[in-house]
Amino acid sequence: MNFNQLLKERRTIREFDKEYYIKDEELKEILEAATLAPSWANSQTWRFIILRDKNIISQIADTFSPNNPAIKCTKDSNLVLVACFEKNIAGISRRNEINYNIQSEWAMFDLGLSCENISLKIHDMGLGSVIIGAYDYNKAREILNIPENIELCAFISVGKPIKKTRIMPKRKNINEIIIKTL
Ligand SMILES: Cc1cc2nc3c(=O)[nH]c(=O)nc-3n(C[C@H](O)[C@H](O)[C@H](O)COP(=O)(O)O)c2cc1C
Numbered sequence: 001m002n003f004n005q006l007l008k009e010r011r012t013i014r015e016f017d018k019e020y021y022i023k024d025e026e027l028k029e030i031l032e033a034a035t036l037a038p039s040w041a042n043s044q045t046w047r048f049i050i051l052r053d054k055n056i057i058s059q060i061a062d063t064f065s066p067n068n069p070a071i072k073c074t075k076d077s078n079l080v081l082v083a084c085f086e087k088n089i090a091g092i093s094r095r096n097e098i099n100y101n102i103q104s105e106w107a108m109f110d111l112g113l114s115c116e117n118i119s120l121k122i123h124d125m126g127l128g129s130v131i132i133g134a135y136d137y138n139k140a141r142e143i144l145n146i147p148e149n150i151e152l153c154a155f156i157s158v159g160k161p162i163k164k165t166r167i168m169p170k171r172k173n174i175n176e177i178i179i180k181t182l
Helices: 003-009 024-035 054-061 071-076 106-124 137-144
Strands: 046-051 079-086 128-132 150-159
Touching: 003 106, 024 046, 024 106, 046 054, 046 106, 054 071, 054 079, 054 137, 071 128, 071 150, 079 106, 106 128, 106 150, 137 150
Parallel strands: none
Antiparallel strands: 046 079, 079 150, 128 150
């Protein structure tokens, strides 16, 4: 797929074919794309928990905000990636121990870059995904038993889209995103 087409046609997908099983080779390709993102001093602090167990996936979907439109498709999914990062690495210069962590965590920034790679790769493979940020953080952490040094950020539910296309939600005009030109 040509790059512009990939950028424009990637959509959040919330209806998955329940019968389609995401193969381990497909999962591997997706994770390889995740590793290709740039990161603070190449620190690569993104970490993922792979959910395949339908019972755990269902418990996680139950932590989503009550009217979250991604609940049903997550329950229909057989692959949910839990996007996390290892804390206290990105943003800290190893050479002089200066803390450049002014934007709370560069790790979150890096994880976002990695997740965009994941979303684009999934689309390029003819699959679909939805990123979920509205969930009960404490409940989800408890279900997944996430270690102390790992921050939990988002879920990415993956599946085979049922419909071919979705209309792109309206984007801001480029003039609206420029604060000023100096
Ligand atoms: C950080 C983040 C959190 C999101 N959380 C949710 C969510 O909780 N539930 C959901 O259905 N979609 C969620 N989305 C998907 C957005 O609604 C979607 O990306 C946006 O409407 C633009 O649509 P598009 O991805 O098709 O371009 C999230 C996306 C991001 C990047």
